[in-house]
Amino acid sequence: MSLLPDIGLITVLLASGVRLATPIGFAALGGVLAERGGVYNVGLEGMMLWGAFGAAAGTYLTGSPVVGLVAGILLGAAAGLLLALLCVTLAVNQLVAGIAINLLCAGLTAFLARATFGLAGGGTAVSGFAAFPIPYLSGLPVIGPALFSQDPLAYMLPVLVAAVAFCMYRTQAGLRLRAAGESPRAADSAGVNVTAIRYVSLALSGACAAAGGCHLVLCQVYIFSEGMSAGKGFIALAAIILGRWHPVGAVVAALFFGLCDALQLQLQFSNPLVPYQIFLILPFAASLVALVWFNGGTRQPAATGKVFDRESR
Amino acid sequence: MTRLRGMLVGLRVVAAIAAALGLGSILILATGADPLKAYTALVHEALFDYWGLSNTIVKTSPILLAALAVIVPLRAGVYNIGGEGQIYMGGLFGTLAALHLPTLPSMIAIPAALLCAMMGGALWASIAGLLKAWRGINEVIVTLLMNYIAIYVVSFAVSGPMIASGAPYPYSDEIPEQFRLPLLMPQTDAHIGVIFGVAAAVVIAFVFARTATGLSLDIVGKSPTAARYAGLNVKAHIVASMASGGMLAGLAGGIEVLGLKYRLFHLFSPGYGFDGVVAAFIANANPAFAPLSALFLGALKSGASVMQRAAGVEGTVVDAIVGLVVILVAASLAWKGDLLVGLFDGFRLKPVPSDQPNPTEPKQ
Secondary structure, three states: OOOOOOHHHHHHHHHHHHHHHHHHHHHHHHHHHHHHOOOOOOOHHHHHHHHHHHHHHHHHHHOOHHHHHHHHHHHHHHHHHHHHHHHHHOOOOHHHHHHHHHHHHHHHHHHHHHHHHOOOOOOOEOOOOOOOOOOOHHHOOOHHHHHHOOOHHHHHHHHHHHHHHHHHHHOHHHHHHHHHHHOHHHHHHOOOOHHHHHHHHHHHHHHHHHHHHHHHHHHHHOEOOOOOOOOHHHHHHHHHHHOOOOHHHHHHHHHHHHHHHHHHHHHHHHOOOOOOHHHHHHHHHHHHHHHHHHOOOOOOOOOOOOOOOOOOO | OHHHHHHHHHHHHHHHHHHHHHHHHHHHHHOOOOHHHHHHHHHHHHHOOHHHHHHHHHHHHHHHHHHHHHHHHHHOOOOOOOHHHHHHHHHHHHHHHHHHOOOOOHHHHHHHHHHHHHHHHHHHHHHHHHHHHHHOOOHHHHHHHHHHHHHHHHHHHHHOOOEOOOOOOOEEOOOOHHHOOOEOOOOOOOEOHHHHHHHHHHHHHHHHHHOHHHHHHHHHHHOHHHHHHOOOOHHHHHHHHHHHHHHHHHHHHHHHHHHHHOOOEOOOOOOHHHHHHHHHHHOOOOOOOHHHHHHHHHHHHHHHHHHHHHHOOOOHHHHHHHHHHHHHHHHHHHOOOHHHHHHHHHHOOOOOOOOOOOOOOOOO
């Protein structure tokens, strides 16, 4: 098979790239919400896994993927609140707390999956959301299948990004969020409840990351397996930096990683003689190279990672 | 006074672990099993049974070294979450050395192979250190991403260039006898690796407490600005501490191959690097406590399978309990004794802050 640019191939590549980018995009959006509010969310990986489990368990128990989606997102929000309790109230080091969340989610989902789906450990397929091609638009050449023949959750992502971007830059709530991450002391003096803002932003962050996990289960593989987030939450952390802490930028960066992932899958299939591990490395290596390449000139919100204590000076 | 505080620190961690085990027993109850029976079986098997104890020791040694791999860079304020990847590179380099070095007596062969393993880990970790020091790139994200790359590199190596002839699935050739670590407990798997871990913990505790190196690491970690004023090369400290961490994790990987597995294969480390992160947190980043916290995790892991046989509890419950332990220990470490004071303060009346500027305070 030749690797020359072939329109059919590119069409397939774009479509699967968008599909694979969607979970990373949700997680990256969640990460932007958290870090703009002043807290690192290293727990994105665990929250995706947690959301994926919630989606699978909710769907399995009720038969309805809508219930599964809601369950996954609610569990994600709860994990976000736990992170907020650790980071904001107890002032645990934010990286430590995020890693703790990852470990808790990995352990609990493995255990709960066996308890829910039986000893086989999540070998049970659940129903999910089918692709929903938009009439006429999905027939467009090259970009049609990528943009207009996706599943409902993938359509939700750009809407959500637009909403978050609008709220963040055009509303008072968004201003408060950014102030909490940039200068909590000034925000506090202006009467903003920094603690409350950070709790809300982390709950939303967890919900977004979990929605990414829901996409994995309900729109991609229709099954829960242990550790299925497989590093996507960490790639999302890179996407946040590449997207310069802007919701649109982060999701565009996620799209880039999704395309890398799609490319590596296609290269794997078209080059069966080359060891597949070389291609599996691609998304991770691309994240690293992109971090090194574009890191110059970016700046994270000034107070991200720092504990805010009203009482101290 | 400091000693007393240290003891209190230890105690609150013990309390957190007890609370996590308590929550874990709710999980066990939820599956319809008897928590007391499960825990008794776990403790007995992991610590008071010859074979079980050997299994615990086998699991403790990589966890201990991986924990130290987190603790050393942390002293300089750098987070090494890449222990898992460094273990893989250590295993790769150690195996390469064992398979390609000429026939040597064990006294030379084993140190040479372990040295190569340490180099592998150090190289892998120093990439993250260099990127952190010179480009300011977040080392947490870099080390996390590099874990996955290392795992795939080893997977590639054992399914391609290093695959044993006629192997049914990807693994390397067996390493020769003279490279294998001596056993610690006869007829078991327990090898002398744990001695390396304990020795490293003692040395690191001494370096941290008594030497200029420890002090300068501390200064770099606590205040890079102060370190620069003191004439310390902050960047070099960051890279060196990362590389030292990588060396320790690489040693863990080398020991795993030379002491237990005797060959390299895909996913040869079941997440010891991440267990090391946990052990480091439980030990509150204190190298002197690391052997204890590693032993605790090693015992949990080795007792996991017996819980199923003895009490009908899935071994995965141990993973969940470890997660709970981490959350609660992390929370307990945040408490520096002033939480209760803060609670009492809440009941007292606070003076109303005055709007008058303080005359002694200079205006900006």
